[in-house]
Amino acid sequence: MIATQLKKEVLSLKAIDKVHLIEDLFASMDRPSPEIEKKWAKESDHRFEAYKQGDTTAKSFDQIKVERSK
Numbered sequence: 267m268i269a270t271q272l273k274k275e276v277l278s279l280k281a282i283d284k285v286h287l288i289e290d291l292f293a294s295m296d297r298p299s300p301e302i303e304k305k306w307a308k309e310s311d312h313r314f315e316a317y318k319q320g321d322t323t324a325k326s327f328d329q330i331k332v333e334r335s336k
Contacts, residue, residue, distance in 0.1 A: 276287065316322045325333075 276284065279287065313322070317324060
């Protein structure tokens with residue numbers, strides 16, 4: 267199987283080459299989806315409108331840190 271052969275070859279690489287390969291693999295997976303980006307933009311607009319109309323409140327980062335540490 268190709269995956270088994272590939273795994274064997276990758277495991278035989280020098281440590282630095284493995285690191286570069288891992289970085290390249292992560293970079294190839296970290297591509298934003300236009301569909302997801304559009305949904306996040308819509309959600310962000312919705313949350314901001316709710317905030318402006320007083321339907322929701324905001325907390326400072328310091329407040330959140332204190333709450334999480336409890």
